[in-house]
Amino acid sequence: MTISQLLNQRVQAALAAAGAPDAPAVIQPSGKPEFGDFQANGVMGAAKALKTNPRELAAKVVAALDLAGIADKVEIAGPGFINIHLAPEFLAQRLSAAQSDDALGIAKPAPQKVMVEYSSPNLAKEMHVGHLRSTIIGDAIARVLGFVGHDVQRCNHVGDWGTQFGMLVAYLVETRQSGDAELELADLENFYRKSKVRFDEDAVFADTARQYVVKLQGGDAEVLALWKQFVEVSMQHCQAVYDKLGVGLDLAAVRGESAYNDDLPVVVSDLRNAGLLVEDQGAQVVFLPEFKNPEGEPQAMIIQKKDGGFLYATTDLAAVRYRHRSLDLKRVVYVVDARQSLHFQQLFTLSRKAGFAPADMALEHVAFGTMMGEDGKPFKTRSGDTVKLVELLDEAIERAYTLVSQKNPDLAEDTRRSIAKAVGIGAVKYADLSKNRTSDYIFNWDTMLAFEGNTAPYLQYAYTRVQSVFRKVGAVNTSAAIVITEPAEKQLALQLAQFDEVIESVASTCQPHQLCAYLFNLAQQFSRFYEACPILSAEGAAKDSRLALAALTAKTLKTGLSLLGIAVLEEM
RNA sequence: GCGUCCAUAGCUCAGUUGGAUAGAGUGUCAGUUUCCGAAGCUGAAGGUCGCAGGUUCGAUUCCUGCUGGACGCGCCA
Known part of the structure; x- marks a missing residue:
C-alpha cells in the first residue's frame, strides 16, 4: 500500500467517525513544505454536503484521526485543509522495505495478461523519425507494466502486407x-x-x-x-535500429499484418452473421451510428473493398479477435499516433459489437502527438525529406561524444564512446518521454543534450555522483538503518518513499512523463541533500544512514531510468 | 459541416477525482568551491493561465459561447 493509500484509508475512517462516511479524503502531496508532507482536502467538500462549518468538521476529523506511528504533527489550515507531517521514523521504516527489495518494495497488483502494441513500422520503407515516439513510449510502458508484475507481451504489428x-x-x-x-x-x-x-x-x-x-x-x-x-531484409534494418535504441523488440514480438491474412474472410463472415455487415457501393461495410460522416449520416467502416481486397480496419479487427480468442488478453495498449484516434474508437466500438472483445478486455489507444522541428512544423531535413531514424540516432551519439570529450577529455577514447551512446540515446528518449505524450513536441538537440536542467544527462550525472561517493568509501551497508534528522534528509526520504505511487500511476495511465518528473525531482532532492549533508565526513550511524540513503537513491534512479529504457553510467 | 486534441513566464514544459500565494527547467541578474564530481547548490526578477460568461465557499481544472492553432471524417495505413 502506498503512503497516499494508507493516509486515505485513515482519513476516510476519521471522516466516517465525524459523520461523513461517504466523503472522499482527497489526499495529495502538499504543495509546500510548510503545509506538511501530505494534505487531506476532503473536509471542505464533506462540510458542504453536510451543511456544516468546514473548520469544525476538520477538528472532529482530526480528533478521530489515528495516525499513530505515521505522523508526528497534524494541523488544520485555511478553510479546512488537514496538513499531515509524517514522522521521520515512519519514513525510515517505509524505506527499509525498498532497501532490501529489487523491486524497491512496490506492492504488486494481481498479474494481468497485457499486450503493448508499439513501433509497428511499415516494412516497405526504412524506419524514420515518425516511428520514434511509438517505439520509445511503448517500450517504456511495456517495461513499467512488466515491472509491476504483469504478464506483458510486446507486439510489433509491422506493415508487411x-x-x-x-x-x-x-x-x-x-x-x-x-x-x-x-x-x-x-x-x-x-x-x-x-x-x-x-x-x-x-x-x-x-x-x-x-x-x-x-x-x-x-x-x-x-x-x-x-x-x-x-521482409527479412527490412526487418534487419528495424532490428539494427532497435538494438541501437536499446528497446526490447525482436523477432519474437513481430506479428505483422500478414499473420492475419487467413483470418480476414472469417472476420467478414462473423460480421455478416452478426447482422452488422451491409453492401454499399460494391464494398462490404459496417455502419456505426455512434460516429457521423460529413453528411451527418452514420460513419461507414469499410471491411472489404469492392475489388475484394481488405483494409487495415479488417486486419485490426482480426488482431483484436485473435488477441481475445487465442491469447486471452485482459488489456491491450495501442501506442499509436493521435491522428488515428477516430480509427481506434471505431475499431473498439465495432470489436465490442461483434463480440471480438468482451467487456472485461480493456482496449486502450495510447495516443501521442507529432514530433516537430524547431520551426514548429513536422520534423524534416532541410531539404524537406523525412529523417531516417538510424541517422538521427547516430547524430545523437555523435553530438554526445563531442560534448563528453569537451567536458571530460581525460577519459579514454572507448570510454567516451560508450558514454556517448548512453548519453545520446538517453537524451533522445528522455526528451520525448518527459513530455505529456498527447501533445505535439518540439525536437531540439541543444535542449535535450544539455547537462543542466530536466534532461537525461542531468539524471545520469546525478547517478555518477553517488557512485563516486561509493568508490571513495569502499564497502557500503546498503541496508543500514536510516536515521532522519536534517530537513534535506527528510525531503529526500519523502521523495524516495513515493516511488511506488508514481509507478502505479504510470502503469494505469500510461504516462511515462510522470516517472520522468519524479526522477528529476529525486535527483534534485539528492543534490540538495548532497550539498547540505556531508556523507564521508559524517560518523557512526549518521554516516551509515547517509550512505544508505545515497545507495537507495542510486538504486531508485537506476531502476527508474531503466524503466524508461535509459542506461546509467559509473562515470561520465 | 461534424468530431478529437491543444492555447499556462521571453523559450521548453508540469499542474494528479475543483483547493491555500499557479510551479519546474532554461535564459537573465546576483551569490556560492581550503570539504564527497560546481555538469552542482542558494536567491531575485519574470503570469490578465487565449477571450467572455456560467456553476460555487473556492475554477488553470467543470459547462456554454467566441478567437486562434493542429489533426481526423468511404475503398491508403
Whole structure:
C-alpha cells in the first residue's frame, strides 16, 4: 500500500467517525513544505454536503484521526485543509522495505495478461523519425507494466502486407535480373522510391505488380518467397535500429499484418452473421451510428473493398479477435499516433459489437502527438525529406561524444564512446518521454543534450555522483538503518518513499512523463541533500544512514531510468 | 459541416477525482568551491493561465459561447 493509500484509508475512517462516511479524503502531496508532507482536502467538500462549518468538521476529523506511528504533527489550515507531517521514523521504516527489495518494495497488483502494441513500422520503407515516439513510449510502458508484475507481451504489428508489396516484389525481380539486388536493398528508402517510379512510369510493370499482390494473397509459393526475402531484409534494418535504441523488440514480438491474412474472410463472415455487415457501393461495410460522416449520416467502416481486397480496419479487427480468442488478453495498449484516434474508437466500438472483445478486455489507444522541428512544423531535413531514424540516432551519439570529450577529455577514447551512446540515446528518449505524450513536441538537440536542467544527462550525472561517493568509501551497508534528522534528509526520504505511487500511476495511465518528473525531482532532492549533508565526513550511524540513503537513491534512479529504457553510467 | 486534441513566464514544459500565494527547467541578474564530481547548490526578477460568461465557499481544472492553432471524417495505413 502506498503512503497516499494508507493516509486515505485513515482519513476516510476519521471522516466516517465525524459523520461523513461517504466523503472522499482527497489526499495529495502538499504543495509546500510548510503545509506538511501530505494534505487531506476532503473536509471542505464533506462540510458542504453536510451543511456544516468546514473548520469544525476538520477538528472532529482530526480528533478521530489515528495516525499513530505515521505522523508526528497534524494541523488544520485555511478553510479546512488537514496538513499531515509524517514522522521521520515512519519514513525510515517505509524505506527499509525498498532497501532490501529489487523491486524497491512496490506492492504488486494481481498479474494481468497485457499486450503493448508499439513501433509497428511499415516494412516497405526504412524506419524514420515518425516511428520514434511509438517505439520509445511503448517500450517504456511495456517495461513499467512488466515491472509491476504483469504478464506483458510486446507486439510489433509491422506493415508487411498490402498493395505496395506487389510493387516491391516486382522491382526485386527486376533488380535480381539486371542489377545488384543486395546493394539495392541496403537502402530501402531508395529501393521503394525506384520501384514507385517504375510503377508510375511503366504500365507493364504496374500490371505485374498488381498480379503479384493477387498471387501473394493467394499464397503463391514463388512470390511468397520473394516477399519473405524482402521482409527479412527490412526487418534487419528495424532490428539494427532497435538494438541501437536499446528497446526490447525482436523477432519474437513481430506479428505483422500478414499473420492475419487467413483470418480476414472469417472476420467478414462473423460480421455478416452478426447482422452488422451491409453492401454499399460494391464494398462490404459496417455502419456505426455512434460516429457521423460529413453528411451527418452514420460513419461507414469499410471491411472489404469492392475489388475484394481488405483494409487495415479488417486486419485490426482480426488482431483484436485473435488477441481475445487465442491469447486471452485482459488489456491491450495501442501506442499509436493521435491522428488515428477516430480509427481506434471505431475499431473498439465495432470489436465490442461483434463480440471480438468482451467487456472485461480493456482496449486502450495510447495516443501521442507529432514530433516537430524547431520551426514548429513536422520534423524534416532541410531539404524537406523525412529523417531516417538510424541517422538521427547516430547524430545523437555523435553530438554526445563531442560534448563528453569537451567536458571530460581525460577519459579514454572507448570510454567516451560508450558514454556517448548512453548519453545520446538517453537524451533522445528522455526528451520525448518527459513530455505529456498527447501533445505535439518540439525536437531540439541543444535542449535535450544539455547537462543542466530536466534532461537525461542531468539524471545520469546525478547517478555518477553517488557512485563516486561509493568508490571513495569502499564497502557500503546498503541496508543500514536510516536515521532522519536534517530537513534535506527528510525531503529526500519523502521523495524516495513515493516511488511506488508514481509507478502505479504510470502503469494505469500510461504516462511515462510522470516517472520522468519524479526522477528529476529525486535527483534534485539528492543534490540538495548532497550539498547540505556531508556523507564521508559524517560518523557512526549518521554516516551509515547517509550512505544508505545515497545507495537507495542510486538504486531508485537506476531502476527508474531503466524503466524508461535509459542506461546509467559509473562515470561520465 | 461534424468530431478529437491543444492555447499556462521571453523559450521548453508540469499542474494528479475543483483547493491555500499557479510551479519546474532554461535564459537573465546576483551569490556560492581550503570539504564527497560546481555538469552542482542558494536567491531575485519574470503570469490578465487565449477571450467572455456560467456553476460555487473556492475554477488553470467543470459547462456554454467566441478567437486562434493542429489533426481526423468511404475503398491508403
